[in-house]
Amino acid sequence: MTKRQRIVVVGHGMVGHRFAQAAVERGLTETHDVLVLGEEPRAAYDRVGLTSWFGHETGGDEALSLLPGGEYDDPRVRLVLDSVVTEVDREARTVTVVSPPEAVGDLLAHPGAVSIHEYDVLVLATGAAPFVPPVEGRGKDGCFVYRTIEDLEAIKAASLTATSGVVIGGGLLGLEAANALVQLGLSTNVVEMAPRLMPVQLDAAAGTTLVRHIERLGVKVHTGVLTEAIEGDDAVSGLRVRQAGTEEGAPTTTIDAQVVVFSAGIRPRDALAREAGLDTAPRGGVLVDEQCRTSDRSIFAIGECAAPGGTMYGLVAPGYAMAEVVVDALLDGPGTFTGADMSTKLKLLGVDVASFGDAFATTDGALELTYADAVSGVYKKLVIAESDAGDGSFRLLGGILVGDASAYGILRPMVSSGLALPDNPEQLILPAGTGAPLGMPDEAQVCSCNDVTKADILHAVTEEGCEDVAAVKACTRAGSTCGSCVPTVKNLIEEHFASIGKVVDKGLCEHFRLSRQELFDVVAVHGYRRFDDIVEAHGTGRGCDICKPAIASILASQTSTHILEPTTVALQDTNDAYLANIQRNGTYSVVPRIPGGEITPEKLIVIGEVARDFDLYTKITGGQRIDLFGARMEQLPAIWRRLVDAGFESGHAYGKSLRTVKSCVGSTWCRYGVQDSVGLAIALELRYRGLRSPHKLKGGVSGCARECAEARGKDFGVIATEKGWNLYVGGNGGANPAHARLLAGDLSTETLVSYLDRFLMYYVRTADRLQRTSTWIEQLEGGLDRVREVVVDDALGLGAELESEMARHVGGYADEWRETLEDPEKLARFVSFVNAPDTPDPSIAFTTERDQIQPIAPALIPVGAPS
């Protein structure tokens, strides 16, 4: 066996983290140990989403974290934070590391001391640093940059005593910083030396359109001005500027400000490499080849510190690609990095902005097509050129969109495919024309993130049976990364079905043309209580096993009446109909509720006694409770009589409803726990028990970031933080596992419950039949952001209504089994044969395996055997 190799990674930012992740996922750690050294005091976080830190009262750090526990699951990857690499010795193949005295790295024997580490492979992922131009007074108190969480903490603290601020630089990041100052309540200015905003991405007309939008939000934009000096004694009091192009000594004006944020571009952090004698690019960045190797074969550079072919990329996606390429190279794979799509689409202060391809028409023979509507603030430009085919057709080179970027998803792929445009390309940007795929050729790349063509999507629709965006996403991965092509995907699907004369039917089944959501609304508006009334008014026929349970569920969600009432009993699905889970031989399993998985010894004994007395097979479930198998239908009431008498209630294992809220041990016992996860899990399980929903619902609560309850594998997962709870939504296990994503962070218990009430009711109201929360969120227009708008920001003003619906559910809850036992009419259904109630079903038989019963498949029972 060859000796294990050691990889040292310098920098634990977004790209360094991606490298470590890929090394684990792709098996590189089977042969290599990885040591990651990070200068920042915390593990990598989502720098792209930095501005959202301000949206959290507290705990934004955890919400942004890319590695919430602070360590990798794979023990062969070690992360040491608070540690700066100060020197690379290429001869000795070592790095020198200095940690500040307060660092607590177990690996570095003496925090505060200098240590030396050997490497076989060195990966530089040191990122970039903001460029601060040499302006007089730039060191005064109140001057900041915008790159790290520490920067934001400092800006936030300064904003408490400030009234106005100014951002130097009107590029992409500068406008983000301006957005932050607005959120902090400062009267905000942006100064830009160029004559327009976002000079790298936008032309003059687009820049002007953007200025109008941004000024409407209260930001004062100063373009074409130079910063002369930052004024003030020790602390900043203002910014002195003059017109660009004027001589020194020309008249100046002063913009009042106590906070100044520099956002005048970034510079690759390549000093370490340069001092080690590695080649660097003329405009900065460690020069690397297509495998991201530097001029030293055992050293790689990735992310913003690298300059593949001499160009550095200030976006995260190219950095991720570089990380993958290096892992590939170390596994002897063929991967290369040959450049990246620098297209940009974003919402800046609520304004859509997109710029892609040759936005400035620098290609020979390029022509511009523009559409501008000053009133609504929309500007769109296409850059086109005659195609090489010589048939007079045109191809798309690039474009700019401001105010309405909905066509971006269609246009950007047309650039990369280089294919001929339709005869009337202006249709692509005229208001009526936006959104239609307009005869896009089959080879056109629709999703550039995952390289999916139009043909791939049509194949999924025609051959794989995909009928909606969610299915196509799952099948082709189109739209699963940045999501910008989702409208195109949707159009392609609809266009296909329209072309074969099929209206995409959201109807539930042959009896109802309405979707589940429409039926839900119809029932609410008319106050229907009976299936007969609903099918008579809105459907045809007498229903089926699809629409009847769906309507039963809708009625149950809206009314809290018992599901076995005479009006609803015939609608219930197999399991609901007998309040138990049918098994392969026609017997049932019984699951009493054990909230949060907490149970007393007395109750455990009762379960054991019941199982023994009725000869049931017992098994522990994944939801922290106990399943009792092999009950004949007619035995269910007697079994439940015993359970109810002992204080148990229905666990709804049979329903499309809340199953369990799983918990870890929590702060009560666990030496790591920070909150009482068991207490919260029990409270949540008792609150939402019995809630009928489009599909089964599961929850989880973990008492610390170690996440032992696997809460992120649940429809709703709650993870304790030092300051409260983080709420994650949309997870599930099963055939298509999904990790729940953060909806809101650091919530008090009260806020958590109100968000959960809203989230669950919104889901119950609007999801399709048998749609888990993950797919529901995915197919909602706007996805998780939309859910957040409705649930957290209350954008639809529905919050109070959703909460009061939940309050009605909670108030109306009663144990289904207890009520069944109290009602002779409901009990009358639990008989084996109407004309022979004392004869058990003779086809049911058991054998014994590992000391418990097991069913004998009915077909295997010898014919004519005495029963």
Add this chain to the structure above:
Amino acid sequence: MTWTEICSVDAIPLEGGVAALVGGEAVAIFRTYSGEVFAISNVDPFSGASVLSRGIVGSRGDVPVVSSPMYKQAFDLTTGRCLDDDSVSVTAYEVSVVDGRVLVGAASLEPAREST
């Protein structure tokens, strides 16, 4: 044809079913929304379990059907034919309702007894 009296028609829930023993065989008896009564074998041929009486009763086109509670295939209540798999069907029984009592006819089941 041997007729077995099973129960009163009201004992069968509207758009629901009950199981009965007819000559030792398990039979599922259903009452549709229009009040008609049908009987087919209670044994689901796909699983072998005796459960069809617990399925949801409804319609497919004009045909009254029950869908198996096990794997959801629909069976024509009038003929026992499986509408989701041409090669499968279950026995259909004759039913008559006399004075509010449901009788199931089991001709095919016990030919020997009938001839004595």
